């Protein structure tokens with residue numbers, strides 16, 4: 001840059017700085033508790049550090065051998081080595097394996113003045129080498145212990161590979177299946193999402209962060225990343241303060257309360273304020289109101305991207321804004337390392353802000369035990385011994401089958417009869433050993449999943465012949481994290497073989513849906529219908545053989561109205577991970593009775609999204625007479641989803657009694673008991689997730705028509721009944737009110753209990 005340009009941009013930045021709204025000062029630096037030896041060590045170390053070394057701790061680079069984002073400008077391997085040697089890098093991401101992480105740690109430990117160990121971060125989202133179901137799918141299990149356990153295993157494997165810190169869990173609520181990253185979260189519901197967030201944090205971190213088989217968690221993306229307009233990744237978010245507090249923030253709060261060591265901010269702006277520049281989110285809400293003492297890492301380049309947002313004049317200005325706003329670590333913007341010292345030296349950014357950030361970062365490094373032994377996590381022998389262990393694979397299989405949701409089963413086509421003579425396994429995903437691993441598969445080895453075909457072959461009886469035909473490939477060309485997926489829309493050369501197989505078989509298992517690279521980061525879509533030739537393939541097969549069991553593999557809800565109208569059986573199998581094929585076969589052959597429930601609504605057509613069960617009532621929610629037009633609806637499709645939140649069938653049936661309440665009124669001191677008796681009215685033993693919802697009928701701000709407030713999983717033998725009781729306390733009825741605080745408002749409520757968000761029993765009570 002020419003000196004004149006530099007001068008002009010600096011002046012512009014200073015003017016903007018002067019005009020920017022005042023941000024609150026950093027949460028008062030925590031006074032080191034005398035009895036906490038870590039705080040004393042942090043303070044002692046901080047005192048020894050130069051400004052440059054402090055800013056170095058706030059600087060994070062990606063390893064040179066893998067990238068999970070666009071290459072940053074000015075990235076230079078030699079310069080990065082120099083900075084590592086000089087203690088100017090606090091953390092690296094995407095350095096993989098015990099050997100490589102040891103190497104990079106050595107550069108710092110053997111050369112830098114203060115020998116502050118590097119923090120090694122990585123996206124360990126649903127497994128490290130042993131892959132578990134994608135988070136959205138796993139949430140369908142509604143099994144919090146299971147989710148804690150899979151996160152625990154992921155941490156164990158990752159930690160053995162030198163990872164200290166995972167960028168997970170993603171706790172973004174999303175109501176928009178067009179958003180590719182919906183696969184990475186817990187779906188649309190705040191209550192469920194909060195419980196899942198806490199379970200995953202506990203799983204990753206265990207009870208001792210310094211143990212060599214736990215990793216620091218990172219709740220992301222703070223905040224509202226899942227509310228991007230039109231579901232387009234990285235897009236603008238414009239939501240109300242009430243949506244932010246009532247819908248989006250609670251899972252983050254739950255993660256913080258569960259002890260999440262770190263948070264990651266988000267790419268998006270909210271109402272004009274990019275998250276990396278939001279003191280409201282990072283300082284006021286997170287660090288002050290929630291007492292969070294860990295640190296906030298930016299998302300990849302999100303500090304520098306404030307220039308693109310039109311919120312910062314240049315990268316230097318972005319560094320100033322982000323540091324003031326409480327973004328503690330800069331992932332790949334190179335904004336802090338290049339510019340922050342100038343802002344501190346000219347007193348625009350008080351050094352106390354830098355100290356606050358560094359203190360937070362060092363605190364986590366101490367808690368991880370890195371100062372005791374910076375190499376404790378890089379253990380090649382342990383890495384070899386424990387990764388991909390059979391015990392982990394068993395959990396992956398169990399997690400897989402518990403995540404499956406049975407969407408349709410007309411005429412009890414399922415479970416498949418083990419004595420069937422011929423089963424045709426068809427479809428672009430039937431023999432695919434890669435797609436089931438899902439996006440964000442860390443070190444999951446390409447093509448390492450058990451395919452559906454392999455699962456069916458292993459599970460079928462000795463006298464059953466398994467026919468296989470692909471029918472049509474779903475995509476063409478290379479399939480990887482960074483390349484767009486090209487859908488096959490023309491090559492039908494495999495149709496004939498598929499139809500021949502379908503003709504010969506008693507039943508067809510048709511595996512369709514999405515490739516793993518059709519969902520995930522940067523994989524938003526405008527059409528949720530089955531892509532490419534898949535619907536055509538289904539129709540051709542269905543013409544020949546009506547006994548089609550569709551196995552859907554996908555990272556998001558799909559709009560499958562036509563398919564659901566025809567196919568007698570549909571099994572939602574997400575991307576289930578390493579053991580996918582066995583898990584699905586367990587369900588297809590009835591070895592496991594499906595128990596999953598949707599954590600997200602499935603629309604009939606794309607135009608319905610955002611669609612979610614806890615919508616608001618309007619002034620015109622129903623027609624007042626037949627054929628009325630002037631009410632809130634689409635003229636071409638019902639308001640309801642194709643499959644509602646909480647929906648999932650079983651090979652048995654459950655019947656619900658009416659609701660019994662302990663009283664008609666409750667108070668803060670006297671909670672309410674809500675009971676139903678659930679009976680297994682079918683012929684197989686089965687597990688049901690009994691769901692409790694409430695509706696606050698009148699609020700100081702309008703309230704949703706229903707909100708999940710509890711659930712219980714029960715297993716019943718055929719004919720068995722069980723009384724299920726929930727307790728509702730005043731705390732459960734709190735929300736962020738017009739008074740801008742969390743409180744329960746007195747008045748009338750409805751309570752619902754049922755098998756999904758749409759099929760419920762109903763009663764009423766009053767909060768006095």
Ligand code: NOJ
Nearest residue numbers: 068069123167220299300
């Ligand atoms: C960008 C993604 O948004 C974030 O979730 C991820 O952790 C980073 N890249 C690092 O890979």
